[in-house]
Amino acid sequence: MFCRSELARLAKLKPRIEAAGAQIVVVTMGRPEETERFCGERAPGVRCFCDPEATSYRAYGLARGNTDQLFGPAVWLKGAQAALGGKFEGLPIGKPVGDPFQMPGVFVIDEDGSVSFAYYSKHAGDYPDDAELLRAVGADGQRQTT
Amino acid sequence: MVGPRLQVGDVAPDIALTKTTGERITLAELLRQGRVLLVFLRHFG
Numbered sequence: 001m002f003c004r005s006e007l008a009r010l011a012k013l014k015p016r017i018e019a020a021g022a023q024i025v026v027v028t029m030g031r032p033e034e035t036e037r038f039c040g041e042r043a044p045g046v047r048c049f050c051d052p053e054a055t056s057y058r059a060y061g062l063a064r065g066n067t068d069q070l071f072g073p074a075v076w077l078k079g080a081q082a083a084l085g086g087k088f089e090g091l092p093i094g095k096p097v098g099d100p101f102q103m104p105g106v107f108v109i110d111e112d113g114s115v116s117f118a119y120y121s122k123h124a125g126d127y128p129d130d131a132e133l134l135r136a137v138g139a140d141g142q143r144q145t146t
Numbered sequence: 147m148v149g150p151r152l153q154v155g156d157v158a159p160d161i162a163l164t165k166t167t168g169e170r171i172t173l174a175e176l177l178r179q180g181r182v183l184l185v186f187l188r189h190f191g
Contacts, residue, residue, distance in 0.1 A: 003187040010185065017183060025176060026185045027163060036166035038190050049163035049171070056161035057186055061151035098189035107184040109158045111177050118152045124188060137183055 003028075004042055006104075006127055011043035013130060013139075020139035022108065023047070029054050029098025038097070054102055062120070064101040069123045078125030108136045158184075 010017075010024055017024055026048040028035045039048035051057065069075075106128055108117035117136035119128045127133075134140050152158065160174050176182055 003190045006185070006187060022181050022183050023176065023179060024185065025163075025173075025182050026187060028187050029189055032164060032166045032168050039166070049165060051161075051163055056159075056163060058148045059159040059161055060184075060186065061149045062186055063148045096189045100189045102188060104188045105186045107152065107158070109173065109177065109182045109184055111181050113158050113160070113174070113177060115152045115154055115156045115158050116181075118154060118156075120151060133183075137181070 003104075007039065007043040007046065009127075009130070010046050013133065014046060016134060016139045017137050020134075020137045022137040022139075025049060027051050027056055029057075029102065031097075034097050052098070054099060057102055057105075060105060060107065062103050062105045064099065065103045065124060069103065069121075070101060072123060074123045075125050078123070106133070106136075 007026065010026065014024060024046055026039065026046055028038070028048055028050060029052055030038060030050055031052055032050050035048050035050045039046060103124070104121045104127065106117070106119040107115060110116050121127060128136065131140070149159065158173065160172055162170055162172050164170055173182065
């Protein structure tokens with residue numbers, strides 16, 4: 001469910017992110033046809049790319065999660081918060097696409113190829129909040145480097 | 147093999163991704179169009 005919420009959020013923030021001069025590049029572990037369907041339904045206009053082997057995840061230091069990171073109390077709490085906040089995007093339907101143990105992450109890469117923001121999720125539902133994400137791309141007039 | 151965690155200021159690994167149309171593209175090519183917010187999602191379904 002968190003990937004659905006994250007995609008919907010990116011679609012909502014897309015105008016501000018792009019106005020700041022950044023482009024959104026979403027990476028999934030799906031095959032092209034699966035990714036096109038999933039992103040097209042959840043976040044039309046957000047560019048999604050595929051890496052079924054998760055090679056790029058590993059290149060960015062994104063590991064497979066442990067039981068606590070994937071199923072622990074923090075994950076349940078985040079899910080409950082999403083549901084109560086009206087951000088619940090529905091339970092998964094059908095067979096999961098990609099490695100269910102793979103942890104997510106968010107980065108900002110500058111034009112010179114350097115990392116200006118790196119966020120390694122502490123658990124499956126952990127992504128930078130809106131303010132942090134917008135700061136990271138300079139959409140609030142300031143750049144944050146973490 | 148998982149690589150080391152990246153820090154601010156590190157050179158980003160130049161990854162190759164597949165578009166939903168099946169064509170390949172590298173991060174370096176994407177960066178020619180401006181800086182990139184790179185979001186790695188979990189599995190979906």
